[in-house]
Amino acid sequence: MLRFLYVIFMNLFRAPYMIPKMRYQANHPEKYSEQKRYALVQHAITLMKRSGRIHTKAYGEENLPKDGGYIMYPNHQGKYDALGIMITHKNPCSFVMDKVKSHMILTSEIVDLVQGKRLDRKDVRKALPVLNEVTEEVKHGRKYIIFPEGDYVFNNHNRLSSFKAGSFKCALRSKVPIVPVALIDSYRVFNSFSFGKVTTQVHYLKPLLYEEYKNLKTVEIAKIVQERIEQVIEEYSFMPC
Numbered sequence: 001m002l003r004f005l006y007v008i009f010m011n012l013f014r015a016p017y018m019i020p021k022m023r024y025q026a027n028h029p030e031k032y033s034e035q036k037r038y039a040l041v042q043h044a045i046t047l048m049k050r051s052g053r054i055h056t057k058a059y060g061e062e063n064l065p066k067d068g069g070y071i072m073y074p075n076h077q078g079k080y081d082a083l084g085i086m087i088t089h090k091n092p093c094s095f096v097m098d099k100v101k102s103h104m105i106l107t108s109e110i111v112d113l114v115q116g117k118r119l120d121r122k123d124v125r126k127a128l129p130v131l132n133e134v135t136e137e138v139k140h141g142r143k144y145i146i147f148p149e150g151d152y153v154f155n156n157h158n159r160l161s162s163f164k165a166g167s168f169k170c171a172l173r174s175k176v177p178i179v180p181v182a183l184i185d186s187y188r189v190f191n192s193f194s195f196g197k198v199t200t201q202v203h204y205l206k207p208l209l210y211e212e213y214k215n216l217k218t219v220e221i222a223k224i225v226q227e228r229i230e231q232v233i234e235e236y237s238f239m240p241c
Contacts, residue, residue, distance in 0.1 A: 078191025
């Protein structure tokens with residue numbers, strides 16, 4: 001939490017320039033390509049990383065499907081999770097996040113730049129159309145991040161909560177690859193009491209293809225994905241950086 005406030009303070013002088021620029025590009029997607037807007041998001045993340053002494057290492061990029069849309073399902077540790085993925089994910093991708101948390105300054109600009117989805121987790125009726133939109137967009141080649149845990153536990157020390165089966169319906173309906181993503185030490189960035197230099201890990205695991213999961217129930221898919229992520233975290237969480 002201290003690092004989060006520190007990063008904001010250290011970048012206050014950039015706010016009068018960066019925030020309006022991000023908001024303008026987000027409001028005019030007809031003028032700025034998806035790649036251009038994504039590059040601006042990556043630039044903003046890079047500035048935060050430098051000022052906050054944050055380093056992120058990526059592994060398994062070769063596992064990402066070369067063509068078409070897919071959905072990444074990472075474990076959830078805190079505010080840095082989506083940022084850590086986007087800074088290591090070369091091609092534009094988007095994400096689904098809690099509507100209430102999505103309207104903070106800078107967060108709102110990032111969500112809109114990547115045309116992310118705001119999900120009202122308290123209203124299933126309102127959430128359904130949002131997930132249907134994700135399903136259709138992924139069918140047409142977009143890449144999304146969905147956190148199957150829903151929320152995160154502060155300072156969780158790489159421990160996972162149960163994955164929610166319903167979050168995998170988007171993949172099942174769109175028939176796209178499921179990419180498990182293991183995040184390690186991401187909680188230490190903005191959701192712990194750590195303040196020194198921090199190195200996080202993003203592991204892109206071998207995708208689960210539609211042919212492999214099409215006959216499974218979402219509960220079974222959730223279990224497979226969670227177990228694969230847990231295995232990687234157990235193996236790499238004490239790896240020297």
